[in-house]
Amino acid sequence: MWPLRSICYLSLLLLISCQSNAESVDNSLEGNAGSKLFVESFGSFNEPWAMTFLPDGNLLITEKPGTLLLVKLDDRSRVPVSGVPEVAFGGQGGLGDIILHPQYSENHWVYLSYAEENATGEKGAVVARAQFDHESANPKLKNLQILWQQTPKVSGSGHYSHRLAFDPVGKLFITSGDRQKQKPAQSWTQNLGKIIRINADGSVPPDNPFQDKGELAKTFWSLGHRNLLGIAFDRKGSLWSHEMGPRHGDEFNLIVGGENYGWPIVSWGDHYSGIPIPDHDTRPEFHAPEVYWVPTVAPSGLIIYDGSMFPEWQDNAFIGGLRSEALVRIKISGKQAAEVERFDMGNRIREVEQGPKGAIWVLEDKRGGRLLRLTSS
Ligand SMILES: [Ca+2]
Ligand SMILES: [Ca+2]
Numbered sequence: 001m002w003p004l005r006s007i008c009y010l011s012l013l014l015l016i017s018c019q020s021n022a023e024s025v026d027n028s029l030e031g032n033a034g035s036k037l038f039v040e041s042f043g044s045f046n047e048p049w050a051m052t053f054l055p056d057g058n059l060l061i062t063e064k065p066g067t068l069l070l071v072k073l074d075d076r077s078r079v080p081v082s083g084v085p086e087v088a089f090g091g092q093g094g095l096g097d098i099i100l101h102p103q104y105s106e107n108h109w110v111y112l113s114y115a116e117e118n119a120t121g122e123k124g125a126v127v128a129r130a131q132f133d134h135e136s137a138n139p140k141l142k143n144l145q146i147l148w149q150q151t152p153k154v155s156g157s158g159h160y161s162h163r164l165a166f167d168p169v170g171k172l173f174i175t176s177g178d179r180q181k182q183k184p185a186q187s188w189t190q191n192l193g194k195i196i197r198i199n200a201d202g203s204v205p206p207d208n209p210f211q212d213k214g215e216l217a218k219t220f221w222s223l224g225h226r227n228l229l230g231i232a233f234d235r236k237g238s239l240w241s242h243e244m245g246p247r248h249g250d251e252f253n254l255i256v257g258g259e260n261y262g263w264p265i266v267s268w269g270d271h272y273s274g275i276p277i278p279d280h281d282t283r284p285e286f287h288a289p290e291v292y293w294v295p296t297v298a299p300s301g302l303i304i305y306d307g308s309m310f311p312e313w314q315d316n317a318f319i320g321g322l323r324s325e326a327l328v329r330i331k332i333s334g335k336q337a338a339e340v341e342r343f344d345m346g347n348r349i350r351e352v353e354q355g356p357k358g359a360i361w362v363l364e365d366k367r368g369g370r371l372l373r374l375t376s377s
Helices: 004-024
Strands: 027-030 036-046 048-053 059-063 067-071 078-080 095-100 109-117 123-133 140-149 161-166 172-176 194-198 220-223 227-233 239-244 250-255 291-293 299-304 316-321 326-333 336-344 349-354 360-364 367-375
Touching: 027 336, 036 059, 036 067, 036 360, 048 095, 048 349, 048 360, 048 367, 059 095, 067 095, 095 161, 109 140, 109 161, 123 161, 123 172, 140 194, 161 227, 161 239, 172 227, 172 239, 227 316, 239 299, 291 336, 299 360, 316 349, 316 360, 326 349
Parallel strands: 227 299, 299 349
Antiparallel strands: 027 036, 036 367, 048 059, 059 067, 067 078, 095 109, 109 123, 123 140, 161 172, 172 194, 194 220, 227 239, 239 250, 250 291, 299 316, 316 326, 326 336, 349 360, 360 367
16 A cells, blocks of 8 residues: 555656646647647737748747737747837738748848728728848837738728738739628729739839739739638749638639639629529639638638648648638649648637748637647657
């Protein structure tokens, strides 16, 4: 018979070892095609929205209320970055995306998007760039320049989209949502419901596809979009984006300059009111999605994976799911795509990123949303 004190001591040891184990690996996930991922939490945030990795392996994370954080992964410290412009926080709006210029190591330009409100209460997305100075203990944005804005600003606070991506030669692509107004997605005089292509300094490239539809249309790359919360290039240089459908009908699209994606004239979903919207196959002149979802996944965040940790997943797209609380893996083969696996994350996923050594990182949505690292072991 063991003395009571020894039993207590042993129990205490077990408790401590269980707790420390829980901190290193929280749990594992198994996808519906049998792939396994190990999950580690790096803490929680206040409505995190986007992230990007710096060349030194640290992270910039945006929080929708208007905070940009420099997150150091070695000691898990986080420092607010000063110089972020005032944002119109509310509804779907606030501080949005953040990406690095392709030559960031030389020029330190970061590109960010956010919602802005005018004097009469109308709002729209803005894209700006600034140089990130993190040499001192107080990291800051300096030399901020506004490059682009949604025109016109309108009432409401939904469907800003404002996700950003650079192509391999340094052109900046911006997703501009329809601001829940629908018809502007087909308008040549409003830049809502479009994918925009501009130069890294905000000037307009002369080789954009719509040259005879007025000045604003010279910035358009494609039209007929609804709410696009993910945009990324694959290794062959093809551009992919997803967008939220109305009631269902979310889309994953191969984006081709000069094409019309049909919103709000066609959709695989229907209006929330129950009023039907003609399906894509009724109007073949509009680009139909390569993948669509009925029921909805509510896609947010997008990477096209090219890392070494999961070599079998190279050229696969990963999409976060809000309503579906999922991470969705999509196989891309040339111009074709198909969902091949889904991981049940148990929380709304707002953002996906590829990190050092090819780990996959996600941000959960809303207040308390966690930063999670997904690895193979
Ligand atoms: Ca990102
Ligand atoms: Ca329909």
